[in-house]
Amino acid sequence: xVVMKVYGDEMSACVARVLLxxxxxxxxxxxxxVNLFARHHKLPSYLSMNPFGQVPVLQDEDLTxxxxxxxxxxxxxxxxxxxxxxxxxxxxxxxxxxKLWSEVEAHHFNPAISxxxxxxxxxxxxxxxxxxxxxxxxxxxxxxxxxxVYEERLTKAKYLAGDTYTLADLHHAPYxxxxxxxxxxxxxxxxxxxxxxWEDLCSRPAFVKVSPGLTVEPTTN
Amino acid sequence: xxVQLYGQPFGQVPAIEDGDFKxxxxxxxxxxxxxKYSDQGTxxxxxxxxxxxxVDQWSDVETHYFNVLVHPIVINLVIKPRLGEECDIGxxxxxxxxxxxxxxxxxxxxxxxxxxxxxxFTMADLTHMPAMGYLMGITDLNRxxxxxxxxxxxWEEITARPAWKKLxxxxxx
Numbered sequence: 001x002v003v004m005k006v007y008g009d010e011m012s013a014c015v016a017r018v019l020l021x022x023x024x025x026x027x028x029x030x031x032x033x034v035n036l037f038a039r040h041h042k043l044p045s046y047l048s049m050n051p052f053g054q055v056p057v058l059q060d061e062d063l064t065x066x067x068x069x070x071x072x073x074x075x076x077x078x079x080x081x082x083x084x085x086x087x088x089x090x091x092x093x094x095x096x097x098x099k100l101w102s103e104v105e106a107h108h109f110n111p112a113i114s115x116x117x118x119x120x121x122x123x124x125x126x127x128x129x130x131x132x133x134x135x136x137x138x139x140x141x142x143x144x145x146x147x148x149v150y151e152e153r154l155t156k157a158k159y160l161a162g163d164t165y166t167l168a169d170l171h172h173a174p175y176x177x178x179x180x181x182x183x184x185x186x187x188x189x190x191x192x193x194x195x196x197x198w199e200d201l202c203s204r205p206a207f208v209k210v211s212p213g214l215t216v217e218p219t220t221n
Numbered sequence: 222x223x224v225q226l227y228g229q230p231f232g233q234v235p236a237i238e239d240g241d242f243k244x245x246x247x248x249x250x251x252x253x254x255x256x257k258y259s260d261q262g263t264x265x266x267x268x269x270x271x272x273x274x275x276v277d278q279w280s281d282v283e284t285h286y287f288n289v290l291v292h293p294i295v296i297n298l299v300i301k302p303r304l305g306e307e308c309d310i311g312x313x314x315x316x317x318x319x320x321x322x323x324x325x326x327x328x329x330x331x332x333x334x335x336x337x338x339x340x341x342f343t344m345a346d347l348t349h350m351p352a353m354g355y356l357m358g359i360t361d362l363n364r365x366x367x368x369x370x371x372x373x374x375x376w377e378e379i380t381a382r383p384a385w386k387k388l389x390x391x392x393x394x
Contacts, residue, residue, distance in 0.1 A: 051326045051329065051330065052282070052286060052323075052326060063271045063274065065274050065275070065278055066278060067277070067278045067281035067282060067285070069277075069281050070274060070277035070278035070280070070281045071274075073274070073277050074270070074273075074274035074277065077270055077273070077274075078270055092253070092256050092257060093242050093253075095256070096242075096244055096249060096252070096253040096256070097244070099246075099248075099249040099252055099253070100244055100245065100246050100249040102249075103246035103248050103249045104231075104246060106281075106284050106285070107246070107284065108231060111289065149230040149231060152230065153230065
């Protein structure tokens with residue numbers, strides 16, 4: 001049996017999202033390094049796998065897939081009978097609730113948090129000058145509103161989609177990990193339910209395997 | 222009010238009630254119905270595990286590459302004028318530049334694929350349609366699409382579908 005290949009770099013939050021899923025499913029894989037600093041993800045050979053020139057890409061025999069959340073959905077479906085039940089596939093209504101909160105992450109949470117991480121971590125890393133304070137401030141405000149919704153939601157359920165950990169929670173973890181390294185960690189720490197949920201997420205064995213790869217540090221801002 | 226009536230914590234439409242079951246997020250709702258009625262009508266989700274993954278991939282592209290640009294364009298050029306609000310022209314121009322790059326990827330994809338996920342119409346195509354409908358009503362954006370042969374071919378084919386025509390009738394077009 002050919003092992004799945006993940007193209008990317010462990011420090012990428014989107015790559016970490018996929019690695020996290022693979023670990024939750026106890027699935028073997030090979031990480032094929034893509035040198036992001038040398039912009040190898042923009043070379044024609046990489047673009048033939050992902051025309052948007054982003055990591056990660058998954059190769060499973062003759063299937064090539066990009067978009068980290070499509071990849072996690074694929075892994076979770078392929079290995080639905082082993083490891084953590086990440087999708088609640090046996091009940092269509094429960095599966096829909098998992099999908100709902102996954103959509104919330106993609107549409108409400110991710111745009112705000114990724115904009116903050118981009119300014120505080122990626123911009124300095126790429127030597128593109130200093131973080132844009134206006135962008136950071138605007139997106140922190142958006143993020144606060146989302147976290148207020150989460151705080152309310154998590155009074156009713158241990159995890160976003162209910163009593164068990166699913167993809168809806170998993171998708172959040174890598175960016176929150178980076179966010180907690182910034183000076184704005186209070187947004188999480190000041191919300192008791194969100195804080196408890198995050199402490200649960202980052203103490204999972206699968207996450208403990210992935211977090212050492214998330215090595216980038218923010219600038220002091 | 223919306224939040225209290227439908228328990229939708231972000232105060233947005235749509236939300237559904239199917240018996241006791243409540244759901245928000247349009248793409249989760251669409252997927253729920255596509256799964257619930259998977260034995261009838263068009264197969265929107267994909268047949269094999271691999272095909273479903275490709276459908277998911279291009280559906281995610283809609284979220285992360287297409288909608289992020291098109292949503293603020295539509296808000297500024299269509300919605301704000303209706304509400305008598307000022308539109309951010311500078312932002313729209315920046316977004317249009319980024320959109321051209323994204324549309325090139327789509328056009329290339331549709332050069333060798335009849336639909337985004339392959340030979341058949343799926344959720345990946347469907348999920349683009351409402352926003353595309355708005356774009357086609359805006360002169361420069363319409364031109365951007367029409368200038369791309371494959372995207373244009375795709376748009377004409379998917380808007381010829383009876384479900385779209387029904388929607389347009391309901392919306393009074």
